[in-house]
Amino acid sequence: MNKNWNRVFEIINKPERIIIGLMSGTSLDGLDIALCAVNGNGIDTRLEVLKFETFDYSNEFKMQVKSIFAKRDADLQMVCLMNEQVALQHAELILEALSAWGIKKEEVDVIASHGQTIYHAPKSFHGLPGYPNGTLQIGDGDHIAVKTGILTISDFRQKHIAAGGEGAPLALYGDYLLFSKAGEDRIMLNIGGIANFTYLPGDQDSAKVCSTDVGPGNTLMDQYVQRHFEGLYYDENAAIARTGQSNPALLEALLEHEFLSLGFPKTTGPELFSLSYLEGAMTKSETKSLARQDVLATLCCFSAEVIIRAINQFLHTDQNIKVYMSGGGMHNPLLVSQLKAGLPLLQFHTTESLGINPDAKESVLFALLANETLVGSAINFGDSSGAPAVYMGKISLPG
Template identity: 45%
Template sequence: MNPHLARLFAVSRQPARRIIGLMSGTSLDGLDVALCRCEGHGAALKVTLEQFASIPYTPEEQQQLRAISQPQVSLTALTLANAAVARRHAAAVQTCLWQWQLRPADIDLLASHGQTIWHAPRHQHQQAGYPHHATLQIGDGDHLAALTGIITVADFRQKHVAHGFEGAPLAGFADQLLFASPTENRLLLNLGGIANFTYLPAVSVPGPALTTDTGPANTLLDAATRRHFPGQLYDSGGRLAAIGTPHPALLAALLAHPFFNAPLPKTTGPELFSLAYVEAAQVQTQTTEISPTDLLATLVELSAAGVAQAVQKAVPDADLAQTVVYASGGGQHNDTLMTALQRQLPSVRLASIEALGISTDAKEAVLFAVLANETIAGTPTLSLGKICLP
């Protein structure tokens, strides 16, 4: 037998696996690297976060990624980036292993999300004659496997799309395994570039989880900050937005986009929620001259309103007061955004995901480690990801 296949078979039968989850989101702030011990699978799964590192991208790396996330990107640039991102991520894994005093042989699997370049669900691309969803992540899994020597599970979103789904969000598969409770209604809210949540009502036998995107979280806030405050990559803590005053007419125009009234579940990305979308609403409402801080304050309200509207659709009114919202992602550090969320969802209790034993910043990387664990060792109804041998 091929020794790599033999290794894969052995890993699948082990009582526990050490898996490194890699996550680089649409906010483009850096690569999250989570070393997890996954014991068992399915309902019996127990996950321990052994190590975590967040490796920031340089401004040059961020600009390179933004440049290839455009409709008119050259095929040469995209092809080169597919390998370059994988090499960058492989180097980050090797650095972390050295810092953690581990060898590649100590790791059973890599779980790589890759870098989303373009997300095109059917409702968004609206291409006649193409009734399918599509999505594209770069950071080739074969490069990762070959460069690290570790069996790699990658392209999770591609497999989701191949089975007829939209490719996002994927968090619900792992959220249900890790966080479902028979006694507490839980809503797991991730505030990354795009906001999404998984709703887990308190039931003794969980059914399929509702997972949905809600609209922008940080993507518009970060883009507006970079444009209007040169040298700042994001509004740290929401301090700039806190100075401003939301503009009601502009906020109403932004919320008039059909996405917000679309039924749940739904998915979107920065392809839709870009500065062009904001600029069009500003022209419509004659607000092109509002101050940068007022613009940021308005965009905070937009992110909070998108979450609040989706939560109110997903959670029955009678259950809202008994629901705890556990927040994670970069937006959880934005005090102005969190204050707006609590104001728009006054009856729910807001908490950090850390109350459930998972680092706020590590959660997404941990979730992909869980997905890889279930693909290799579990009996999921839908296996996600493709397996890349060294």
């Protein structure tokens, strides 16, 4: 038998697997690397984060990715080259992390790589008759496997689409496995570039679980800062936005897109909520001369309002719900204060109180998905959740 498959079977039969989860989001700030010890599978999964760190990207690498990110007219040669470049960069950072942590690569069983999303095109966005949902993550798994010498599982979102989903959000799978708790209704709110949440019922009925994108989290704020504030990639601690005032006319125009009133589940991305979207809203509301700090304050209010309306739309009643936050947006004090003011009956926490570093949550998710691909059973979330019961990820052998 091929020695690589012997290794796969060894990993499958181990009582505990050491899995590296990788996540690189739309903010392009760096690569999240979570080294996880994973036992069991399904709702009996037990996971411990052994090490976690975000490794910063160089400005040059950020610009390379941004040259093809969320652009319909991206240079096809650069897309081709960056598929390899992203993988090689991620592999280098993995090896750097292992060296810094004093861990031999032979001690790691699997790498679970999300890759780098460069375009997300569900039917609700592209609107082209006869075409399916689509999404594209670059960062080839074979390159990671060969350069690191570690079995790699990657490209998770394609199976989701092939089975009838939209390729996002995938948080539902990991949230249910790791955070579902009998007797406590929970909302796992992730505020990344796009904000999404997963509802976990206290009766742990998988058919009642729902996960959905709701609209922009940080993406518009980050894009605006990168365009108008040289040297900055985001508004740290809302330092700029807190000096401004939200503009009611611009906020109203931003809130008018039909996506925001669609039912759940649904997905979106920075392809829709872009600077062009903002410019259209500013033209419509006659606010093109608005001070930059006021624009940022309004964008922050927009993200908060989108999340508040979505949660209210989903819950319908004043349920006793605990909200557990993760993602970069939870570090924005202005955004969090607006969420708490808009949802006063809900209790807000971070996933730190559940034993998972909230900054590591998304990279942990892909470690969980890889574990399920190897040893799990497909989970049935019912017909209405937009979450097909499938195993996700392509396996790349290191040799």
